Amino acid sequence: RVVVLGSGWGGFQLALNLDKSIPLTVVSPRNHFVFTPLLPSASVGTLECRCIQEPVRTILGSNGSYLQAKARTLDTANKRILCESIHNELFEVEYDKLVIAVGVKTNTFGIESIKQAASAHDDVFFLKHLAHARAIRTNIIDSFEQAAIPTVTDAERRRLLSFLVVGGGPTSCEFTAELHDFIKKDVTRLYRELLPHVSITIVEAGPALLGPFDKALQDYAQGLFKKRDIDVRLGTAVVGVEDFEGPGYRFPAKRALFSDGTKHEFGTMVWSAGLAPRTFTEELGDNIARHPRTHRILVDEFLRVKGHEGSIWAIGDAAINETGEPIPQLAQVARQQGIYLGKVFNGKYREDEKPFQFFSLGSMAFMGESKGIYDGSTAGPLRDPNNKSVHHWTPPALRGILAVLLWRFAYWGRQTSVANKIMIPIHWLKAYIFGRDISRY
Numbered sequence: 001r002v003v004v005l006g007s008g009w010g011g012f013q014l015a016l017n018l019d020k021s022i023p024l025t026v027v028s029p030r031n032h033f034v035f036t037p038l039l040p041s042a043s044v045g046t047l048e049c050r051c052i053q054e055p056v057r058t059i060l061g062s063n064g065s066y067l068q069a070k071a072r073t074l075d076t077a078n079k080r081i082l083c084e085s086i087h088n089e090l091f092e093v094e095y096d097k098l099v100i101a102v103g104v105k106t107n108t109f110g111i112e113s114i115k116q117a118a119s120a121h122d123d124v125f126f127l128k129h130l131a132h133a134r135a136i137r138t139n140i141i142d143s144f145e146q147a148a149i150p151t152v153t154d155a156e157r158r159r160l161l162s163f164l165v166v167g168g169g170p171t172s173c174e175f176t177a178e179l180h181d182f183i184k185k186d187v188t189r190l191y192r193e194l195l196p197h198v199s200i201t202i203v204e205a206g207p208a209l210l211g212p213f214d215k216a217l218q219d220y221a222q223g224l225f226k227k228r229d230i231d232v233r234l235g236t237a238v239v240g241v242e243d244f245e246g247p248g249y250r251f252p253a254k255r256a257l258f259s260d261g262t263k264h265e266f267g268t269m270v271w272s273a274g275l276a277p278r279t280f281t282e283e284l285g286d287n288i289a290r291h292p293r294t295h296r297i298l299v300d301e302f303l304r305v306k307g308h309e310g311s312i313w314a315i316g317d318a319a320i321n322e323t324g325e326p327i328p329q330l331a332q333v334a335r336q337q338g339i340y341l342g343k344v345f346n347g348k349y350r351e352d353e354k355p356f357q358f359f360s361l362g363s364m365a366f367m368g369e370s371k372g373i374y375d376g377s378t379a380g381p382l383r384d385p386n387n388k389s390v391h392h393w394t395p396p397a398l399r400g401i402l403a404v405l406l407w408r409f410a411y412w413g414r415q416t417s418v419a420n421k422i423m424i425p426i427h428w429l430k431a432y433i434f435g436r437d438i439s440r441y
Contacts, residue, residue, distance in 0.1 A: 001025070002345060003081065003095035005071045005280075007033050007056050009331045010316035011101035013338025016416065019346045020061025025093060027067045029086055031056050034130055036331060037411055038424075040175035040366075043133040043270075044140065044182040045436035051423040053130055054416045067093070071102065071280050076287050076308060099341060100297060100305070100314040102281060104329070107274035113240045114271060123254050124241060124269045127171055136270060140179075141440050143267040144191050146251055153248045157197040160267040164256055166238050167273035168204030168211065170365045173221060175270055176202050177368030180228050184369070186435045200230045201264065203256075205237040205273075210373075212328070213363060217373045220399050224367055236260055241269070275329060281318050288312075296320035301355035302344075303337060310351065313341060327358050327382065358382055362395060364407050372403035 002018065004011045007028035015026050032053040041047040056066045069083040069091075081093045106126040108114045117124035121135045140163075147157040163179060165172050183198055202209070202225065208218045209225075209232065225232050237259040246253050246265070255265045277295040284290065289298040289306045297314040298306045299321055305312040306322075316334035320326070327333050340356045343349055362379040366372050376395030398406060408428070415421045 001094065001096045002099070003027065003093055003097070004099045004101060005081070006101035006103055006316070006318075007031070008101060008103045008316060009033075009036075009334035010103075010338040011099065012054070012056070012059070013335050014099060014101070014315070014341050014345075015056065015064070015338075016059045017339055017342030017346075021063060022345060024060065024064040025067060025095075026056055026060070026064070027069055027071055027081070027083055027093060028056065029068060029070050030129065031066060031068050032130070033416075035411070035415065035420075036128070036171075037174075039127055039130075039133050040171060040178045042130070043127060043136040043175060044178045045137055045438065046178055046181070046431045047424060047427045049130050049134055051420050051427060054420070059416070074098075074284060074288070076312070079311065096311070097345065098312045100281075100312065100318055101316045101334070101338070102278050102318050103334075104275040104281075104317040105278050106271065107276035108271070109274065111238075111240055113242065114238070117241055117254070117269075118271060123267065124271060127175060127270055127272050136268065138440065139268050140182075141438055144187070144194060144438075145440070147194050147197065147267075148191065149250075152250055154197065156246060156249045156251070156253075157194065158199070159246065159249070159253060159265040160251070161194060161198045162264070162266045162268075163198075163200045164238075164264060164266040164269045165200070165202040166256075166269065166271045168202065168206060168209040168234075169272060170210060170363070171272045172202060172204075172270070173209055173225075174366045175272070176200060176225065176230060177366055180230060181368045182436055184228075186438065189435060190438060201233065201266075202230060203233045203236050203238055203258070205235065205259070207234055209234070210365065212378075213365075213373065213375045214377050214397055217375055217397055217399065221365070221367055221373060224369075224371065228368075233258075238269075238271075238273075275317060277318065291320050291322070294320060298322050302352055303341060303356050304351065315341060332361055333358055361410075364403060364410070366404065366407055370404055371400050372398075372407045374398040374403040374406055 001023050003025045005027050012033035032055050035052040038052040042049045069085040071081050072084050073082040079095050118126050125136045126132050143160045147160040165176050209222050210218050238256050239259050240257040241254050255263045297319045299314050299319045303313045305314050315337035317329040344351050360378045362376040364374040379394050
């Protein structure tokens with residue numbers, strides 16, 4: 001009995017690659033896998049949400065089952081997991097082999113006002129799940145329709161159409177790029193009179209956007225944003241949000257509090273500023289070893305949880321190998337770990353025969369207006385940056401149209417179902433020729 005907790009990159013790939021004769025149970029509050037790199041596209045209507053997800057049940061064999069629930073506690077002595085369904089029903093699941101692939105949640109760094117507003121979708125949104133993308137898309141459309149009301153003042157229009165993106169990583173930058181394309185192509189056509197009131201601001205606490213990327217590509221991306229009149233604020237953090245009443249404002253209003261003491265009114269805030277462990281991971285107890293700082297589950301080179309070798313594995317963002325080079329918290333890492341564990345459980349390797357080795361494919365990001373970036377400097381197996389005696393060939397850095405073509409081809413090729421491989425190019429073509437759908441439903 002194999003039990004997988006989570007339907008993200010690691011858990012989904014394991015379920016997909018596991019031999020269908022092996023009894024499998026997948027436990028996750030979401031009954032689908034989300035192709036997360038395309039969430040920014042779905043949040044502005046470039047793609048439809050349904051074409052970037054895969055239902056879990058469609059990949060399960062006759063011995064597979066799915067339970068829509070969250071894991072609450074783990075009893076390692078009796079090999080049982082206490083689960084709570086989304087309908088608040090408690091039940092237990094027994095396992096012989098357990099794979100913890102619960103991932104992480106968005107980090108609010110202890111800022112309670114951000115957490116509360118995002119939980120209520122009160123003009124503040126995370127961008128990690130399909131529900132987030134749908135809520136962002138709805139809020140963007142609502143903001144334009146509210147701003148179009150004749151009795152709304154110009155000052156309130158500027159607030160409603162002020163879009164604030166928090167975080168300078170790939171997700172934030174890709175959302176900013178998608179939003180700019182939506183404004184440039186669709187707002188100019190459908191809300192022309194509101195265009196002078198629109199503004200986009202991206203805030204990053206660090207010294208540069210796209211921190212993991214090559215410096216030249218960072219500068220290229222930042223230069224593109226500045227040419228598009230996107231306000232890039234580096235070395236600035238958002239420390240909270242507050243409600244306020246503006247003069248003559250008709251709608252409830254919020255503004256962000258910046259670390260430099262200034263305040264920024266906004267109609268939509270997208271927060272993608274870091275990762276934090278899930279409650280289940282934090283509350284596992286002393287019998288599961290975790291990293292003292294990150295609280296990620298400690299695993300060995302075979303992805304086995306320390307002290308529970310042979311019965312519990314952990315993969316993806318929830319896990320960390322205490323020895324060797326640190327592995328980044330990336331979708332491609334979790335995907336490769338899921339494939340690796342599938343081979344182990346299928347009997348291709350003994351569980352302690354072949355260590356997991358991450359092979360990086362490099363990093364890429366969509367920058368809008370048919371431009372992108374690809375950084376191949378990290379491509380290949382993990383290597384010691386201090387060992388200069390070993391030379392590795394790496395792909396060249398790409399920018400512009402070539403990087404976009406690579407980005408689209410790579411993400412199209414990673415789709416699981418034939419249906420999504422058909423629908424995604426159709427939606428790309430539809431958005432290019434006819435524009436994005438702005439229907440509110």
